[in-house]
Amino acid sequence: MKHNVKVARLHRKAVVLPLMMIAVVILLVLGTGLLALDFHVRSWAARTSSEISSRIAADAGLEKALYMMNQKTLQKPWNDNLLPMAVGERLPNCDAVFTYKVVKDTNADYVATSVGGSGRFCKVVSAILEIKGIFDHAVLSKDRIVLMPNTTVTGYNSDDITDTDVDVTIGTISTESDRIPIGPGTVIDGDVFVGVGGDPNDGIGAGGTITGIKYALPVAPEFPHITAPPLPDVGTGILTDGATLTLVPADSGQYSDITVLGGVDGRVVVDGGTVVLHVTGDIQLGNSSEILVKSDSSLILYIDGNILTNNDSSITYEGEPSKPKHLQIYATGTSEQTFDLKAKSSWSGVVYAPDVDIQINAKGDIYGSLVANSVDFKSGGTIHYDKALKKVSVDETGIYFVVKRWSEP
Numbered sequence: 111m112k113h114n115v116k117v118a119r120l121h122r123k124a125v126v127l128p129l130m131m132i133a134v135v136i137l138l139v140l141g142t143g144l145l146a147l148d149f150h151v152r153s154w155a156a157r158t159s160s161e162i163s164s165r166i167a168a169d170a171g172l173e174k175a176l177y178m179m180n181q182k183t184l185q186k187p188w189n190d191n192l193l194p195m196a197v198g199e200r201l202p203n204c205d206a207v208f209t210y211k212v213v214k215d216t217n218a219d220y221v222a223t224s225v226g227g228s229g230r231f232c233k234v235v236s237a238i239l240e241i242k243g244i245f246d247h248a249v250l251s252k253d254r255i256v257l258m259p260n261t262t263v264t265g266y267n268s269d270d271i272t273d274t275d276v277d278v279t280i281g282t283i284s285t286e287s288d289r290i291p292i293g294p295g296t297v298i299d300g301d302v303f304v305g306v307g308g309d310p311n312d313g314i315g316a317g318g319t320i321t322g323i324k325y326a327l328p329v330a331p332e333f334p335h336i337t338a339p340p341l342p343d344v345g346t347g348i349l350t351d352g353a354t355l356t357l358v359p360a361d362s363g364q365y366s367d368i369t370v371l372g373g374v375d376g377r378v379v380v381d382g383g384t385v386v387l388h389v390t391g392d393i394q395l396g397n398s399s400e401i402l403v404k405s406d407s408s409l410i411l412y413i414d415g416n417i418l419t420n421n422d423s424s425i426t427y428e429g430e431p432s433k434p435k436h437l438q439i440y441a442t443g444t445s446e447q448t449f450d451l452k453a454k455s456s457w458s459g460v461v462y463a464p465d466v467d468i469q470i471n472a473k474g475d476i477y478g479s480l481v482a483n484s485v486d487f488k489s490g491g492t493i494h495y496d497k498a499l500k501k502v503s504v505d506e507t508g509i510y511f512v513v514k515r516w517s518e519p
Contacts, residue, residue: 160229163206167226168233170201171208172513175222179212179239179511186339188504190214204228212239220511240514243502244334245460245479248300248495249280251289252333252464252483257318258490259293263300267497268432276497278322279303283330285313292318300495303327333464333481334510336440338364338388338412347391350376358382367391367415370399370423377402384408388442391415395423400454405429408436410507414443417450424454431458434478434496440507441466449482460499462508 178194195211206228215221220239225232248263249255257263265276278300282289285308292298296318303325304313310324342363348355352372356379368389370376376399384407392415395401399420403409405428417439419425427436437459441447447466451457456474462481470476471488479499487493502509 163228164231164233167206167208171210171224175210244508245499254484260295262492265495291315362386364388371396388412398422400424431456
């Protein structure tokens with residue numbers, strides 16, 4: 111009996127030992143597999159993380175290149191030999207780096223290329239940068255546009271008088287009701303828009319005729335801040351009372367104010383080329399007085415204060431009104447401003463004053479483009495938008511760069 115028990119115990123040991131060994135082997139195999147899986151997961155995660163980081167770095171380099179190009183627009187004159195570039199800039203809170211460079215190619219396009227690197231991964235992206243101007247619309251307001259009954263808004267191309275394919279737009283970025291009332295007899299030969307998310311039928315009046323469409327903007331437009339260029343500080347204002355004062359390019363500078371008095375004999379005449387003025391105070395025109403820009407000349411005006419015009423006074427371009435860039439007005443003040451613009455005949459010019467309320471009254475048609483907080487057209491008539499205003503150069507005021515086309519080589 112004892113012998114049988116002993117044999118049974120030996121038999122159980124003989125069975126258990128191989129089972130334990132098999133279990134150990136299985137656990138070793140599973141452990142090795144799990145370790146290998148963990149290693150591969152960790153390697154995959156590291157590779158994926160590095161790949162994503164390199165892509166983010168490349169995109170960040172492209173954004174930085176675009177930002178630096180827009181910073182460069184503030185420097186005049188423009189120099190194509192000093193375009194932005196950087197090597198090995200580190201992405202914040204990350205080991206990834208980026209290198210970018212902007213060049214001007216044979217097609218006269220500005221091309222930004224960015225290389226992002228993280229670990230052994232490298233990503234390259236590039237984009238063609240397009241120059242945009244601030245006068246893409248006949249009228250652009252932040253709040254309200256008031257058109258007199260029987261007003262017409264239309265377009266032309268001063269660079270090509272045979273061009274009839276002119277897109278004309280007016281609109282507001284506001285989404286409130288009745289921002290663009292359209293009176294009887296008004297004709298807008300183009301499109302009318304309201305702000306992002308707004309209801310065009312609520313914001314735009316139902317009167318008159320709109321040949322295009324009403325719509326809400328998909329993206330809010332840019333309103334770049336304009337600062338006056340460095341100019342000699344003359345230390346005084348411009349004053350004439352009952353006499354003609356002529357300004358030539360050598361008179362360009364910073365003045366405290368402009369005051370023109372003396373009725374029809376009170377005149378400031380801009381002649382002999384381009385005159386650039388930075389007025390830190392107000393411009394005041396007495397009854398029947400005027401600022402006149404001669405046909406072969408231009409006036410570029412940066413003003414920190416208000417434009418105040420009395421009865422029959424005028425700021426006028428004497429030449430062919432279809433060239434509105436001969437009179438350019440930019441609001442550069444830091445406090446509330448008001449522009450009251452009048453012309454004794456047609457008014458021709460461009461005004462960029464996105465935080466200013468503008469009143470405009472001409473005894474003829476209006477040519478050009480207006481950007482304002484609100485615009486009140488007092489005289490009706492026809493507003494002509496010049497398609498040529500869309501064509502801008504790097505030396506102009508208020509231009510900025512956007513991505514026209516993006517690619518990944």
